[in-house]
Amino acid sequence: MEIEKIQNIENESELVHKAQKGDQRAFSLLVKKYESTVYSFAYKVCRNEEKAEETLQDTFVNVYRKLDQFNGKAKFSTWLYQIVTNNCLMKRRKSKLDKSSVSLESPDSTQEDSDLQGNGVPLHTLVSLKQTPQDEMVNKELRELLDTAILKLPMEQRIVFILRDVEGRSSEEAAKILKVSVPAIKSRLRRARVFLRKQLQKYMEI
Amino acid sequence: MKTKKINKLRCNEVAKYVCENLDEQLNSRKCQVIKKHLQTCPKCIKQLDSLKKTVFLYRNCPTPGISAQAHRKLIAGLSLMMTKK
Numbered sequence A: 001m002e003i004e005k006i007q008n009i010e011n012e013s014e015l016v017h018k019a020q021k022g023d024q025r026a027f028s029l030l031v032k033k034y035e036s037t038v039y040s041f042a043y044k045v046c047r048n049e050e051k052a053e054e055t056l057q058d059t060f061v062n063v064y065r066k067l068d069q070f071n072g073k074a075k076f077s078t079w080l081y082q083i084v085t086n087n088c089l090m091k092r093r094k095s096k097l098d099k100s101s102v103s104l105e106s107p108d109s110t111q112e113d114s115d116l117q118g119n120g121v122p123l124h125t126l127v128s129l130k131q132t133p134q135d136e137m138v139n140k141e142l143r144e145l146l147d148t149a150i151l152k153l154p155m156e157q158r159i160v161f162i163l164r165d166v167e168g169r170s171s172e173e174a175a176k177i178l179k180v181s182v183p184a185i186k187s188r189l190r191r192a193r194v195f196l197r198k199q200l201q202k203y204m205e206i
Numbered sequence B: 001m002k003t004k005k006i007n008k009l010r011c012n013e014v015a016k017y018v019c020e021n022l023d024e025q026l027n028s029r030k031c032q033v034i035k036k037h038l039q040t041c042p043k044c045i046k047q048l049d050s051l052k053k054t055v056f057l058y059r060n061c062p063t064p065g066i067s068a069q070a071h072r073k074l075i076a077g078l079s080l081m082m083t084k085k
Helices: A004-020 A022-047 A049-068 A076-095 A110-118 A133-151 A155-166 A171-178 A182-205 B001-008 B011-021 B028-040 B042-059 B066-083
Strands: none
Touching: A004 A022, A004 A076, A022 A049, A022 A076, A022 A155, A022 B066, A049 A076, A049 B011, A049 B066, A076 A155, A076 A171, A133 A155, A133 A182, A133 B042, A155 A171, A155 A182, A155 B042, A171 A182, A182 B011, A182 B028, A182 B042, B011 B028, B028 B042
């Protein structure tokens, strides 16, 4: 397992090196390896297949154009995430789709304190494994709620939430990807979690 | 004095700390006190529970895979770009 991991790392640096020297096959292999990762991340951020496809295209065009700038100090995947996140941020700025985003200002402690009134219910009431028509309707409703809530988050917080809580990246790696400090990541993550929990609160109380 | 202050953590401080450090393996003095608080404060337990559920729902929300058409479009676009270079 460990040997396989090391071999993969070696293969990847070799692939990157070859691609940097103009080997198109090596570049195609990198695309093949990471296209799902990029698409999946883009979809989680914009919650829209068409936009995720556009982001996928833009990302690999940028990767190809900037490949010679990759110096190997960070992991290739970290560098790739930097490009995807930049594309997501650029897309947001261009289209101004986030008009409904909430303020970047942190909720004050009183708000957080009042949030303590929340009521937990068993998770099986939210996500059912049986797919009856009623369950499908509940799942569709839940999915729409999750989409609506996350799209209200400012992009900077949304990206941090997805990197940390959905993709399971560390705070340190998220900080490298977004080129901000670890405390800044933690602060954005806290705001995102508090906001999303509040958005889902009513659903959890059903 | 400092220990006394830490032991008297208020729920909003706990909420802030938990929201920042959920899922992290921390063993600091403050973390130990917060864990202790969480064992005895029903309000904070509920809050932690709803926070965990929120993260769980997003983590387990299905993501569509890349379509064959999107894959072909990507490869075609990149091939064209590489040919032009």
